[in-house]
Amino acid sequence: MDSMTDTETRPLIKMIKVNKFFGPFQALKNIDLEVYKGEKIVICGPSGSGKSTLIRCINRLEEHNDGNIIIDGIELTDKVEDIDAVRREVGMVFQSFNLFPHMTIAKNLMIAQQLVRKTPKAKAREIAMLYLERVKIPEQADKYPIQLSGGQQQRVAIARALCMRPEIILFDEPTSALDPEMINEVLDVMIDLARDGMTMVCVTHEMGFARSVADRVIFMDAGEIVEQAEPAEFFDNPENERTKVFLNQILSH
Amino acid sequence: MSFDLSLILESLPLMLAGIGITLKLLLVSGFLGLILAVALLLMRISGKFYLDWPAQAYIYVFRGTPILVQIFIIYYGLPQFEAVRDSIFWHILREPTGCAIVALTLNTGAYVSEILRGGVLGVDRGLLEAGSALGMSARHKFVYITTPIATRLSLPAYSNDVISLLKSTALASTITIADMTGIARTIVADTYAPYEIFISLAIVYMIFTLGLQKLFGVIERYLGRYTRRDG
Numbered sequence: 001m002d003s004m005t006d007t008e009t010r011p012l013i014k015m016i017k018v019n020k021f022f023g024p025f026q027a028l029k030n031i032d033l034e035v036y037k038g039e040k041i042v043i044c045g046p047s048g049s050g051k052s053t054l055i056r057c058i059n060r061l062e063e064h065n066d067g068n069i070i071i072d073g074i075e076l077t078d079k080v081e082d083i084d085a086v087r088r089e090v091g092m093v094f095q096s097f098n099l100f101p102h103m104t105i106a107k108n109l110m111i112a113q114q115l116v117r118k119t120p121k122a123k124a125r126e127i128a129m130l131y132l133e134r135v136k137i138p139e140q141a142d143k144y145p146i147q148l149s150g151g152q153q154q155r156v157a158i159a160r161a162l163c164m165r166p167e168i169i170l171f172d173e174p175t176s177a178l179d180p181e182m183i184n185e186v187l188d189v190m191i192d193l194a195r196d197g198m199t200m201v202c203v204t205h206e207m208g209f210a211r212s213v214a215d216r217v218i219f220m221d222a223g224e225i226v227e228q229a230e231p232a233e234f235f236d237n238p239e240n241e242r243t244k245v246f247l248n249q250i251l252s253h
Numbered sequence: 254m255s256f257d258l259s260l261i262l263e264s265l266p267l268m269l270a271g272i273g274i275t276l277k278l279l280l281v282s283g284f285l286g287l288i289l290a291v292a293l294l295l296m297r298i299s300g301k302f303y304l305d306w307p308a309q310a311y312i313y314v315f316r317g318t319p320i321l322v323q324i325f326i327i328y329y330g331l332p333q334f335e336a337v338r339d340s341i342f343w344h345i346l347r348e349p350t351g352c353a354i355v356a357l358t359l360n361t362g363a364y365v366s367e368i369l370r371g372g373v374l375g376v377d378r379g380l381l382e383a384g385s386a387l388g389m390s391a392r393h394k395f396v397y398i399t400t401p402i403a404t405r406l407s408l409p410a411y412s413n414d415v416i417s418l419l420k421s422t423a424l425a426s427t428i429t430i431a432d433m434t435g436i437a438r439t440i441v442a443d444t445y446a447p448y449e450i451f452i453s454l455a456i457v458y459m460i461f462t463l464g465l466q467k468l469f470g471v472i473e474r475y476l477g478r479y480t481r482r483d484g
Contacts, residue, residue: 102479
């Protein structure tokens with residue numbers, strides 16, 4: 001899709017013919033993807049289709065085997081400095097929250113600021129509280145993660161990513177581990193971020209979110225990008241047979 | 254058969270005179286063994302075969318042989334070598350206590366390193382990925398994520414090893430050391446009352462063990478404070 005090329009000349013994320021293998025299994029096949037500043041991308045597809053692997057390659061939690069991945073002009077190679085530089089630009093929110101259980105909520109938000117950004121402690125705490133306000137749970141700052149509900153933990157995880165002031169945030173099935181009544185509080189935070197112009201790549205099955213927030217919906221199957229389109233087009237008029245089957249399955253009830 | 258209670262009362266204070274030696278053996282080899290264990294652990298998880306393999310070989314040797322045999326080899330065997338007698342270690346190895354501490358340290362270090370490795374392997378991978386995603390270096394992740402969590406996970410097994418080490422210190426009595434067991438054996442040789450003496454000795458060790466259990470219980474509750482919802 002080149003409808004977004006007018007917003008910026010250079011894509012923040014550029015993937016060129018990316019392949020990824022786990023042993024003999026090919027998880028990603030010739031992935032070409034460009035994401036521009038401020039774009040919100042939703043990736044969906046059946047389980048095992050490579051969606052998580054794709055976004056995990058963007059911040060090098062997985063190493064791609066060939067092709068090029070260029071994040072804000074920095075190509076991901078084995079060079080540790082480049083990987084560090086990319087990770088400073090890219091935040092990530094995980095399905096299982098992955099808050100540090102032995103640190104208070106505030107400390108979870110401060111630790112990387114202090115170690116990676118070298119932010120002084122008081123300033124780091126100030127920034128932490130700012131983002132806790134933003135996800136509407138400042139009163140939990142001095143509790144441990146286990147004392148919070150799943151929805152609250154995931155909001156903390158989003159705030160933790162925001163504290164690093166990333167250019168891009170990756171969401172890897174952020175609501176899949178949540179009880180149904182907590183999904184909306186997390187989606188609300190994500191919608192809020194989207195309105196603020198954050199560049200977001202979300203692997204999710206929340207089709208309501210995709211329809212209302214995404215600039216583009218990407219459908220993956222068997223390691224390939226099968227189809228990508230604007231949400232209205234994607235949901236109402238899918239072209240590919242596999243997309244139709246998938247949408248029927250998840251929208252039928 | 255008769256059971257002479259007054260003999261127990263008389264011999265207890267004598268045996269307690271050996272507490273100092275027993276505690277010294279426990280604390281010094283426990284401390285040095287922990288340092289050795291951390292060094293071995295770092296070698297094992299370094300991902301470099303030239304560090305991993307020697308550590309594995311070391312652990313295999315010291316877990317694969319009885320500690321009593323290790324004590325004998327160090328105490329009776331090493332002084333036969335002139336190189337040992339000329340080395341800077343001789344002022345340690347010429348003393349039975351030094352030999353016992355060296356043997357206990359080398360032995361417990363092998364076991365504890367594997368206990369710690371179990372703790373490191375128990376740390377949720379997702380937490381390390383979260384650290385990576387936040388830009389933390391391998392060193393930062395090890396210090397701030399792996400170490401505190403692995404410490405908590407290792408503690409129950411580690412306390413087991415410390416209690417085991419307390420009992421192993423009794424083996425020092427076989428190389429002339431007058432720890433509690435050494436003194437007990439001397440009293441038995443004088444009084445021909447093994448039953449009373451060894452039972453009171455056993456009770457003293459149990460009291461010590463109880464103290465260690467309580468101590469580790471406190472540490473465990475402290476390190477586990479973040480695992481309870483009621484905080």
